[in-house]
Amino acid sequence: MKKFLMTGMVAVSVMGMVSSCSHEEGDSGYDEVTSNYINAFNRTFGEPAGNQDWGFDQVELAASRMTRAIYPDYNFSSAIPLKPTTSEMSGDKFKTNVDGIPAYSSINGGGGYANGVSYINGSMNINIWGGGGTAENGWKNSGGELYFYGNCDLSNNNVYIADNTTIYIVKDATVTLNNGFQQNCKVYIGENAKLTINNNISTGNVSYYIKKGGFEAKNQLVVNGGHEFFVEDGQVKVGGELQVENATFYAKNTPITIGGMLNLIVRDNPALFYNEGGEIKCSGKLLNNSSKFYTDANSTFAEISENGNCVVYNGAQATMVSNGVIRVTNSNSDGSNGSVLINDGDLEGTYLGTEGGAFFENNGLTTINGNTIVNSNNNTWVNNGTYNTLYFIYNAGSSQVINNCRLHVSEDFDINLGDNPGTSSFRMDSNAGVVTKNFNAGGVFTFNNGTFNGGPFYIYMNSGSVFEVTQTATINATKADYGIYCLGDSWAVFHANKIQCAPGQEYQGNKVTYGGKLAVISETTHFPQGKSGQYDYINYANGFKEDYIYATNFNTGSANISIPATACNPGFNRSNANPDPDPEPDPITPDVRIIAEDLTAKQNSDFDFNDVVFDVTFTSETTATITLLAAGGTLPLTVAGKNVHDLFNAGEKQMINTNAPERDGGVKRDPVSFDITGINRANRGKDIRIMVKKDGKWIELIANKGVAAAKIAVKPTFEWCDEYMDIQLKYPKFKQWVQDKDVIWY
Numbered sequence: 001m002k003k004f005l006m007t008g009m010v011a012v013s014v015m016g017m018v019s020s021c022s023h024e025e026g027d028s029g030y031d032e033v034t035s036n037y038i039n040a041f042n043r044t045f046g047e048p049a050g051n052q053d054w055g056f057d058q059v060e061l062a063a064s065r066m067t068r069a070i071y072p073d074y075n076f077s078s079a080i081p082l083k084p085t086t087s088e089m090s091g092d093k094f095k096t097n098v099d100g101i102p103a104y105s106s107i108n109g110g111g112g113y114a115n116g117v118s119y120i121n122g123s124m125n126i127n128i129w130g131g132g133g134t135a136e137n138g139w140k141n142s143g144g145e146l147y148f149y150g151n152c153d154l155s156n157n158n159v160y161i162a163d164n165t166t167i168y169i170v171k172d173a174t175v176t177l178n179n180g181f182q183q184n185c186k187v188y189i190g191e192n193a194k195l196t197i198n199n200n201i202s203t204g205n206v207s208y209y210i211k212k213g214g215f216e217a218k219n220q221l222v223v224n225g226g227h228e229f230f231v232e233d234g235q236v237k238v239g240g241e242l243q244v245e246n247a248t249f250y251a252k253n254t255p256i257t258i259g260g261m262l263n264l265i266v267r268d269n270p271a272l273f274y275n276e277g278g279e280i281k282c283s284g285k286l287l288n289n290s291s292k293f294y295t296d297a298n299s300t301f302a303e304i305s306e307n308g309n310c311v312v313y314n315g316a317q318a319t320m321v322s323n324g325v326i327r328v329t330n331s332n333s334d335g336s337n338g339s340v341l342i343n344d345g346d347l348e349g350t351y352l353g354t355e356g357g358a359f360f361e362n363n364g365l366t367t368i369n370g371n372t373i374v375n376s377n378n379n380t381w382v383n384n385g386t387y388n389t390l391y392f393i394y395n396a397g398s399s400q401v402i403n404n405c406r407l408h409v410s411e412d413f414d415i416n417l418g419d420n421p422g423t424s425s426f427r428m429d430s431n432a433g434v435v436t437k438n439f440n441a442g443g444v445f446t447f448n449n450g451t452f453n454g455g456p457f458y459i460y461m462n463s464g465s466v467f468e469v470t471q472t473a474t475i476n477a478t479k480a481d482y483g484i485y486c487l488g489d490s491w492a493v494f495h496a497n498k499i500q501c502a503p504g505q506e507y508q509g510n511k512v513t514y515g516g517k518l519a520v521i522s523e524t525t526h527f528p529q530g531k532s533g534q535y536d537y538i539n540y541a542n543g544f545k546e547d548y549i550y551a552t553n554f555n556t557g558s559a560n561i562s563i564p565a566t567a568c569n570p571g572f573n574r575s576n577a578n579p580d581p582d583p584e585p586d587p588i589t590p591d592v593r594i595i596a597e598d599l600t601a602k603q604n605s606d607f608d609f610n611d612v613v614f615d616v617t618f619t620s621e622t623t624a625t626i627t628l629l630a631a632g633g634t635l636p637l638t639v640a641g642k643n644v645h646d647l648f649n650a651g652e653k654q655m656i657n658t659n660a661p662e663r664d665g666g667v668k669r670d671p672v673s674f675d676i677t678g679i680n681r682a683n684r685g686k687d688i689r690i691m692v693k694k695d696g697k698w699i700e701l702i703a704n705k706g707v708a709a710a711k712i713a714v715k716p717t718f719e720w721c722d723e724y725m726d727i728q729l730k731y732p733k734f735k736q737w738v739q740d741k742d743v744i745w746y
C-alpha cells in the first residue's frame with residue numbers, strides 16, 4: 001500500500017527550486033564534482049547528441065486528467081494582468097560611485113550646486129528647493145540630481161529636497177531619513193545600498209527603482225499618483241500599511257515584509273501589485289479594491305496573520321492571480337462585485353466565498369480548512385485541479401459552478417439552487433470526481449457556523465464522473481425534474497452509503513429525479529420508506545430506469561461498471577462476478593518515471609541510474625504526487641527538498657529496493673508518496689529538484705539538453721537496474737540512445 005507523507009493539509013512546495021544551470025554544451029561552468037561526472041559519462045557513453053533532452057521534452061504524458069470539456073462563459077485568461085515594464089531599471093540608472101560629482105554645500109541658507117548636481121556623504125542639513133535659483137542662492141532649477149554616498153544618517157537633520165529631483169543612492173550607501181521625498185522625485189537604489197524612512201510616507205507620489213538593494217519604511221508606505229515601485233533581487237520591509245493607489249508595485253526575487261495590510265486601491269486607474277519570486281509576509285489583511293494582484297510560480301505569499309476576512313477582493317476590476325503559493329493564517333477569501341480570483345499554484349485558507357457575481361478558478365491545489373460558499377445567481381466557480389474544503393455550501397442558482405477535476409469535501413456538501421429550471425446546476429466534467437462525507441439537498445441542516453435550507457437542485461454529470469458520499473445523502477428536491485442527471489452516453493455514478501429523505505418530509509413526493517445513464521448505488525437503503533410514500537419519491541427522466549438503482553428494495557445485483565481511479569476521480573468498480581472481499585483500489589497511472597545518478601559513478605563503474613527512482617503523477621498543471629520507488633545511493637539525497645532515506649525510514653548507507661544483498665545494506669521498503677506544488681506540468685518533472693550532498697556541499701543533479709545527464713525521464717513501465725548493474729547490461733542500446741535520441745532503447 002502507498003504511504004502518503006503530508007503535514008496536515010499542507011503540501012510540500014518546490015517554489016523557487018528550478019535549476020539555475022543553463023549550460024547547453026560542454027561542461028564549462030559546472031562545479032568540479034559535476035564536471036568530473038560529465039567527463040566520466042562522456043568517456044563511457046560518448047558525447048550526447050546536441051538535441052538529447054533526456055526524455056524531459058518528449059510528449060509522453062498519460063491522457064490529461066483535466067479534460068476541461070466544460071468551459072465557463074467567462075474567459076479567465078483575459079483577467080490575468082500583463083507584466084509591467086519600465087525603462088528605468090536599466091543598468092546605467094544605478095550608480096556605483098560619485099566620481100566627478102561635486103559635494104553638496106549650503107550657500108546663503110539655500111543649497112546645492114549651480115549645475116543642479118551634487119552628492120551627500122555623512123550627516124548634514126539639506127535644503128534643496130526648486131524654482132530657478134542661481135549659483136549663489138541654490139539649486140539651479142527644479143529637476144536636479146542628488147547622489148547619496150557612504151553612510152548618511154539624517155535622522156537628526158533638517159532635510160528638504162525639491163520636487164522632480166532624481167536621487168541616486170549609490171552602491172553600498174546607507175541613507176536614513178525621517179520623511180519621504182517630494183512629489184515626482186525618482187529614487188534609484190543600487191547594489192547593497194539601503195534607504196530607510198522613519199515616519200509615515202504620506203506623500204507617495206514618488207517612483208522608486210531598486211536593484212540588489214534594500215528599502216525599509218518604518219511605518220506606512222503609500223505609492224500613488226500613477227507612480228512606480230520596481231525592485232529586483234532586493235529586500236523590502238514596510239512597518240505599517242503598504243498602500244498602492246493608482247500605481248504599480250513590481251517585485252522580482254525580493255522578500256517583502258508588511259507590518260500592516262496590503263491595500264490595493266483604484267482611483268482613476270486600478271493599482272497593480274505584481275510579484276515574481278520571493279516571499280511575502282503580511283501582518284494585516286490583503287484588501288484588493290477593484291485593482292490587480294499577481295504572483296508567479298516562484299512566489300510565496302507566506303502569511304496573512306490577521307483574523308477575519310483577510311483576503312478580500314471587491315469590484316468589477318478586482319483581480320487576484322496566483323501561480324505560486326498563498327499560505328495564510330486564519331484567513332478568509334471573500335470575493336464580490338465581479339471580482340476575479342485565479343489559483344494556478346497552491347492556495348490555502350480557512351474560508352473562500354464568492355458572491356455578487358464573483359469569478360473563481362482553481363487550476364492548482366486549493367485547501368480551505370473551513371467553508372466554501374457560493375452565494376450568487378451570477379457566480380462563476382470552476383475547479384480544474386484539486387480543491388479540498390471542510391464544507392461546500394452552494395446556496396444560489398448559477399449554471400457556472402463547474403467541477404472539471406477533483407473536489408473533496410471533508411464534511412457536508414450542501415446545495416439549494418432555488419426554483420430556477422435549466423439554469424441552476426452543479427456540473428461535472430467527464431471523469432471528474434466529488435468525494436464528500438454527507439450530501440444535503442433538502443430540509444434544514446446545521447453546519448459549523450450556521451444553518452442551511454436544502455431545496456431544488458440540479459447535478460449534471462458527464463460520462464465517467466463519480467459523485468461519492470461516504471456516509472449519508474439526504475435528498476428532498478420538492479419538485480419534479482430536479483435531481484441528478486448523466487448527460488453522456490456512458491455511465492456516471494452517484495454512490496452513497498445511505499440515501500434518505502429529509503427528516504419529517506417522508507410523506508411528500510418528488511424527492512429526486514434521476515436522468516440518463518446514471519448508476520445510483522446505496523450500500524444500505526435508498527429511502528427506507530420504500531420506493532414511494534403517499535406520492536412518488538423518484539421520477540425517471542431521459543431514459544433512466546429503476547434497474548439503475550442498486551440498494552435495498554431495489555436492484556439487488558451488482559452494477560457491472562468500471563470507472564478507473566485517477567487524480568481527478570475516486571473511481572468505481574463493480575462487476576457481476578463474486579467480489580473480492582478486500583479489493584485494492586485501482587492504481588493511478590503515473591505520468592512519468594525519473595531515474596537518477598548521484599554523481600559518484602566513474603568511467604568503467606556502475607552507471608545504474610537507481611540512486612533514486614520515483615514516479616510523478618500530475619494532479620493539475622502545477623501540482624503533482626511524487627512516489628518514491630527506490631534509492632540505491634548511499635549519499636544524502638533529496639527530492640523536492642525531502643530527504644529520501646528519511647522518507648523510507650532507512651539509514652543513509654542502506655540501499656532501498658535495488659536488490660542489493662542484505663550484507664551490503666540492501667533493504668526493502670514500501671513506496672512512499674508526497675504532494676508538491678509550484679511545478680509546470682509541461683516540464684515533465686524536469687523542474688523537480690534533486691540534490692545530493694557530496695564532499696560537504698549540496699549539488700543539483702542536471703538534465704540539460706546535449707550535456708551528460710544525471711537524471712532521466714522514462715515511461716512508468718521502465719524497470720530500473722539492480723544494484724551494481726550497469727545500465728548498458730540491462731539496456732544495451734542505451735549508449736546508442738545517448739548519441740541519437742530517436743533510438744528506442746528500452
